Amino acid sequence: xxxxxxxxxxxxxxxxxxxxxxxxxxxxxxxxxxxxxxxxxxxxxxxxxxxxxxxxxxxxxxxxxxxxxxxxxxxxxxxxxxxxxxxxxxxxxxxxxxxxxxxxxxxxxxxxxxxxxxxxxxxxxxxxxxxxxxxxxxxxxxxxxxxxxxxxxxxxxxxxxxxxxxxxxxxxxxxxxxxxxxxxxxxxxxxxxxxxxxxxxxxxxxxxxxxxxxxxxxxxxxxxxxxxxxxxxxxxxxxxxxxxxxxxxxxxxxxxxxxxxxxxxxxxxxxxxxxxxxxxxxxxxxxxxxxxxxxxxxxxxxxxxxxxxxxxxxxxxxxxxxxxxxxxxxxxxxxxxxxxxxxxxxxxxxxx
Numbered sequence: 001x002x003x004x005x006x007x008x009x010x011x012x013x014x015x016x017x018x019x020x021x022x023x024x025x026x027x028x029x030x031x032x033x034x035x036x037x038x039x040x041x042x043x044x045x046x047x048x049x050x051x052x053x054x055x056x057x058x059x060x061x062x063x064x065x066x067x068x069x070x071x072x073x074x075x076x077x078x079x080x081x082x083x084x085x086x087x088x089x090x091x092x093x094x095x096x097x098x099x100x101x102x103x104x105x106x107x108x109x110x111x112x113x114x115x116x117x118x119x120x121x122x123x124x125x126x127x128x129x130x131x132x133x134x135x136x137x138x139x140x141x142x143x144x145x146x147x148x149x150x151x152x153x154x155x156x157x158x159x160x161x162x163x164x165x166x167x168x169x170x171x172x173x174x175x176x177x178x179x180x181x182x183x184x185x186x187x188x189x190x191x192x193x194x195x196x197x198x199x200x201x202x203x204x205x206x207x208x209x210x211x212x213x214x215x216x217x218x219x220x221x222x223x224x225x226x227x228x229x230x231x232x233x234x235x236x237x238x239x240x241x242x243x244x245x246x247x248x249x250x251x252x253x254x255x256x257x258x259x260x261x262x263x264x265x266x267x268x269x270x271x272x273x274x275x276x277x278x279x280x281x282x283x284x285x286x287x288x289x290x291x292x293x294x295x296x297x298x299x300x301x302x303x304x305x306x307x308x309x310x311x312x313x314x315x316x317x318x319x320x321x322x323x324x325x326x327x328x329x330x331x332x333x334x335x336x337x338x339x340x341x342x343x344x345x346x347x348x349x350x351x352x
Contacts (some may be wrong), residue, residue: 004028004303004349005025005349005350006025006026006028006303006347006348006349006350007023007024007025007026007036007072007073007347007348007350008023008024008026008033008300008345008346008347008348009021009022009023009024009047009049009056009075009345009346009348010022010023010024010311010318010339010342010344010345011044011045011046011047011058011059011342011343011344011345012043012044012045012339012340012341012342012343013043013045013313013340013341013343014041014042014043014044014341015043015341016316016340016341017340018038018339018340018341019038019040020038020039020040020041020042020044021038021039021041021044021047021056021058021075022035022037022038022339022342023035023036023037023038023039023073023074023075024036024337025073026302026347028302028303028304028307029304030334031302031306031307031309031320031321031322031333031334032320032334033309033318033320033337035337035339036073036074037074039067039075039077041058041060041065042060042061042062043059043060043061043087044058044059044060044065044343044344045059045089045343045344046058046059046088046089046090046091046343046344047059047091047344047346048091048092048093048346049069049346049348050093050097050119051093051095051096051097052097053069053348053349053350054068054069054119055067055068055069055078055097055119056069056075056346057091057093057100057121058091059087059088059089059090059091059102060080061087062080062082063080063081063082063083063087063088064080064081064083064088064091064100064102064113064121065077065078065079065080065081065121066078066079066080066119066120066121068119069348069350071350071351072350073348073350078118078119078120078121079120079121080121081113081121081122081123081124082124083102083104083109083111083113083124083127084109084111084124084127085104085107085109085111085127085129086104086106086107086109087104087106088102088103088104088105088111089103089104089105089106089146089147090102090103090105090146090147090148090149091103091149092149092150092151092158093115094151094155094173094175095155097115097119098114098115098175099112099113099114099115099125099173099175099178100112100113100115100121101113101149101151101158102149103146103147103148103149103160103161104146105145105146105147105163106145107129107144108129108130108131108143108144108145108146108162108164109127109128109129109130109146110127110128110130110146110149110158110160110169110171110180111124111126111127112124112125112126112127112173112178112179112180113125114178125178125179126178126179126180128171128180128182129144130144130146130160130162130165130169131144132144132165133164133165134164134165134166134191142164142165142166142191143164144162144164144165145162145163145164145165146160146161146162146163147161147162147163147194147195147196148160148161148195148196148197149161150196150197150198150199151173152199152203152221152228153199153203154203154223155173156172156173156223156226156228157170157171157172157173157183157228158170158171158173158180159171159186159197159206161194161195161196161197161208162194163193163194163195163211164193166187166188166189166190166191166192166193166194167185167186167187167188167194168185168186168188168194168197168208169182169184169185170182170183170184170185170186170228170230171183183227183228184227184228184230186208186219186230188208188210188217189210189213191212191213192210192211192212192213193210193211193212193213194208194209194210194211195209195210195211195249195250195252196208196209196251196252197209198252198253198254198261199221199254200254200258200276200281201254201257201258202258203221204220204221204222204281205218205219205220205221205276205281206218206219206221206230207219207252207254207261207283209238209249209251209252209263210249211248211249211250212248213249214237214238214239214243214244214247214248214249214265215235215236215237215238215249216235216236216238216249216252216261216263216274216283217232217234217235218232218233218234218235218236218281218282218283219231219232219233220233220281233280233281233282234282234283236274236283236285238263238265238272239265239268239270239272243265243267243268243270246267246268247265247266247267247268248265248266248267249263249264249265249266250264250265250266250295250296250297250298251263251264251296251297251298251299251310251311252264253298253299253300253301254276255301255305256301256303256305257305258276258278259275259276259278259305260273260274260275260276260286260301260305260325261273261274261276261283262274262299262301262308263299264291264296264297264298264299264310265296266295266296266297267295268290269290269291269293269294269295269296270288270289270290270291270296271288271289271291271296271299271308271310271321271330272285272287272288272289273285273286273287273288273308273323273330274286275325286325286328287323287325287328287329287330289321289329289330289331291310291312291319291321291332292319292332293310293312293314293315293317293319294312294313294314294315295312295313295314295315296310296311296312296313297311297312297313297342297343298310298311298342298343298344298345299311300345300347302320302347303347303349305323306322306323307320307321307322307323307333308320308321308323308330309321309345311342311343311344311345312342313341313342313343316338316339316340316341316342317336317337317338317339317342318336318337318339318342319332319334319336319337320332320333320334320337321333
């Protein structure tokens with residue numbers, strides 16, 4: 001039986017020693033990464049791969065940049081485009097590769113960019129600046145900060161997670177005319193700072209991570225009369241009560257099988273893994289682990305779900321951990337992978 005091959009693309013901040021997107025060969029069985037090369041690009045703080053696995057899109061200081069993915073996983077630059085605002089922080093692409101969506105932390109803007117058939121990025125189709133202020137300005141900057149943009153699994157709506165306004169704004173996507181229309185808002189708790197949203201593999205549940213409350217809210221998602229409906233069904237903490245004042249929830253991902261959701265916590269430097277109930281979508285904790293690193297900003301499951309890794313932004317490294325779901329723990333495994341300011345990762349199966 002032919003063994004599946006994977007590569008990992010790690011986006012970084014390049015204001016120190018990194019120069020772009022690091023490409024790693026992934027050994028899934030061992031849970032290890034071997035660096036192959038680095039593709040130069042300025043501050044690729046978030047990346048996304050098209051559903052057909054032909055193109056990679058990245059944040060860049062200049063706006064956004066498109067790459068062609070070769071059969072061995074290498075990247076070939078296609079083009080760059082300005083996004084109509086300040087530097088973005090998050091990218092999303094629809095399943096048919098029609099549009100690229102960009103979230104802007106610095107200016108609270110959501111940009112919608114046309115994509116061409118050759119994978120290149122075209123002109124700006126639409127752009128929306130979030131307005132207003134959060135419900136407290138005592139301790140932090142409660143102005144619009146769009147930290148995540150994610151399409152609903154049915155591709156009908158775009159969820160724009162606004163860290164400063166404590167909201168997730170829901171836009172209807174008009175693919176024919178290239179327009180975004182605000183139609184609903186998920187209002188988080190006061191001073192909660194929502195950071196990102198993820199959907200269950202079956203598309204029925206949404207999970208919102210809150211940076212300041214250190215919790216995940218679970219929503220049942222449905223479409224009624226062509227309108228999105230988010231019904232909150234659960235809230236779970238990512239840390240213990242004693243850790244709340246020292247922590248900022250930082251990353252969240254769902255495993256390939258859809259059975260598990262994992263979060264990382266900066267400050268206390270930990271990860272917590274939940275099992276997702278297939279019928280209800282609700283979460284139950286499987287294990288929590290202190291990680292041997294500083295500021296695990298993001299994390300990822302290996303495709304076989306026997307290992308996971310953390311991208312550690314302050315200690316400038318990646319560590320891998322093996323998982324024992326039956327006994328409820330994880331242990332560090334393998335050597336430290338040094339990389340400056342890792343910020344995001346995408347693990348891709350290649351056809352080579």
